[in-house]
Amino acid sequence: MYFSLVAGFSLHKVSLCCCDSVVSAVLCVTVVQGQDGWGVTYTSTKICAFKGSTVDIHCTYTYPPRINDQITAVKETYWFTKKRNKEPVDLRTDSDYTGRVQYHCAENSCTLTITDLRESDSAEYKFRFITNQDGGCFTGSPGVTVSVSDLQVRRRSSEQVELRCHSSCNVADHPSYVWYLNGQKMEEERFSLRVSVNDHNRYSCAVKGHEDHCSPPVYPPKLPSVSVSPSGQIVEGSSVNLTCSSDANPAANYTWYKENEDSPKASGQIFTITDCICVYVSCLLMSPPDPPKLPSVSVSPSGQIVEGSSVNLTCSSDANPAAKYTWYKTNGNLELQPLSKESLTFSSIQSSDSGDYHCTAENELGNNTSKSISIDVTCE
Ligand SMILES: *[C@@H]1O[C@H](CO)[C@@H](O)[C@H](O)[C@H]1NC(C)=O
Ligand SMILES: *[C@@H]1O[C@H](CO)[C@@H](O)[C@H](O)[C@H]1NC(C)=O
Ligand SMILES: *[C@@H]1O[C@H](CO)[C@@H](O)[C@H](O)[C@H]1NC(C)=O
Ligand SMILES: *[C@@H]1O[C@H](CO)[C@@H](O)[C@H](O)[C@H]1NC(C)=O
Ligand SMILES: *[C@@H]1O[C@H](CO)[C@@H](O)[C@H](O)[C@H]1NC(C)=O
Numbered sequence: 001m002y003f004s005l006v007a008g009f010s011l012h013k014v015s016l017c018c019c020d021s022v023v024s025a026v027l028c029v030t031v032v033q034g035q036d037g038w039g040v041t042y043t044s045t046k047i048c049a050f051k052g053s054t055v056d057i058h059c060t061y062t063y064p065p066r067i068n069d070q071i072t073a074v075k076e077t078y079w080f081t082k083k084r085n086k087e088p089v090d091l092r093t094d095s096d097y098t099g100r101v102q103y104h105c106a107e108n109s110c111t112l113t114i115t116d117l118r119e120s121d122s123a124e125y126k127f128r129f130i131t132n133q134d135g136g137c138f139t140g141s142p143g144v145t146v147s148v149s150d151l152q153v154r155r156r157s158s159e160q161v162e163l164r165c166h167s168s169c170n171v172a173d174h175p176s177y178v179w180y181l182n183g184q185k186m187e188e189e190r191f192s193l194r195v196s197v198n199d200h201n202r203y204s205c206a207v208k209g210h211e212d213h214c215s216p217p218v219y220p221p222k223l224p225s226v227s228v229s230p231s232g233q234i235v236e237g238s239s240v241n242l243t244c245s246s247d248a249n250p251a252a253n254y255t256w257y258k259e260n261e262d263s264p265k266a267s268g269q270i271f272t273i274t275d276c277i278c279v280y281v282s283c284l285l286m287s288p289p290d291p292p293k294l295p296s297v298s299v300s301p302s303g304q305i306v307e308g309s310s311v312n313l314t315c316s317s318d319a320n321p322a323a324k325y326t327w328y329k330t331n332g333n334l335e336l337q338p339l340s341k342e343s344l345t346f347s348s349i350q351s352s353d354s355g356d357y358h359c360t361a362e363n364e365l366g367n368n369t370s371k372s373i374s375i376d377v378t379c380e
Helices: none
Strands: 002-005 007-009 011-013 039-042 046-050 055-062 074-081 101-106 109-114 123-131 137-139 144-149 152-154 160-166 177-181 192-196 203-207 225-229 240-245 253-258 264-267 270-273 279-286 296-300 311-316 324-331 343-346 355-363 366-369 373-375
Touching (some): 074 101, 109 123, 296 355, 311 373
Antiparallel strands (some): 002 160, 007 279, 011 279, 039 055, 074 123, 101 109, 123 144, 160 192, 177 203, 240 270, 253 264, 253 279, 296 311, 324 355
16 A cells, blocks of 8 residues: 655745846046046846855955055955945944854955845945045945845645555455554545645555555655755856755656746746746646546445435545546436436435446546446335
């Protein structure tokens, strides 16, 4: 006996931002632009990164070696950002960044490293250097725009998975199933069981009459997770892999959706984003589609059917998406109007209800018809 997962469903929001490759070296507060030899060049001007990761912002800068016989010396370098109407300050003294910023500066270059990124770090970062020259202060503007996004897993409260009982050997034509919840026999006799993805109970199943061949206990499959590679900053023109993972048996079919779009963006476990696009994607885990298998019919209670008693006929079939059921009663070769969906319930069965019954299971991919069973109502 083994289990299969029918549909685990999960939405993961991933935002990736657009990147451009404009390099800038503009303007100083006090010194006239570039042509005099003043300038700041940033390696990239837009950087996208995920919450918790580390970002490196790099620049090189130039200045005239001497002005009016005075040799230029750099007195101070720092990075700053202007946020929430605060005056720009050296990031090392900004309490929002305490313990999270480092400068690695060499001659004419400087790298700002921000660790443990927060969404509130999304801002434009600029580099400034101050020299001994009169008014010799230069800011590289525009700066580098950093967008920090969060990788979210959203669960639908109604999210469910279907556990199905499979028998690897041939048993009776219409087997009844027995389910165990944490080792305790359950009332449920259908071949499948719907449970919440948040259900951490152990389930196992067996074919009735063959209870010694229980399936090994299982937990409902874990919600799939999405990982991003590379995990740090995403710069211009690079490709990004989103990988959806879940332990499913049989192997799951992964489909990627863009937020608010019904048609899939891609299928397969890895979704590669090669161009600069802004996307919100979700990852959907599904078992491959399957037309209905031969439906099995169960009669409850089993044994002799006595007039006036309550009887249920249940139809079940392995199908993905789940099958819809219809019951038929045949009188000789005459097929009567469909009777009911899924379960056919007689609260007080009559001898006129005797006859042959069958059901059909149908989904988008096809239909299948059960063997017919004979109901023989005896008088008390
Ligand atoms: C993305 O996945 C492809 C195929 O598995 C692999 O060749 C490539 O190196 C991956 N790229 C990154 C950035 O992980
Ligand atoms: C996964 O499912 C989609 C949609 O049903 C289908 O187009 C695709 O071919 C399937 N992929 C695999 C690997 O089964
Ligand atoms: C009905 O189910 C049987 C057994 O699962 C399968 O072999 C058969 O192809 C199915 N018939 C149709 C019409 O799908
Ligand atoms: C038949 O099904 C109904 C509704 O599902 C249930 O209340 C009733 O107990 C069942 N009766 C038998 C005999 O299984
Ligand atoms: C079942 O499938 C067959 C062949 O695909 C089709 O001709 C028939 O109309 C279907 N029956 C029902 C009840 O949908």
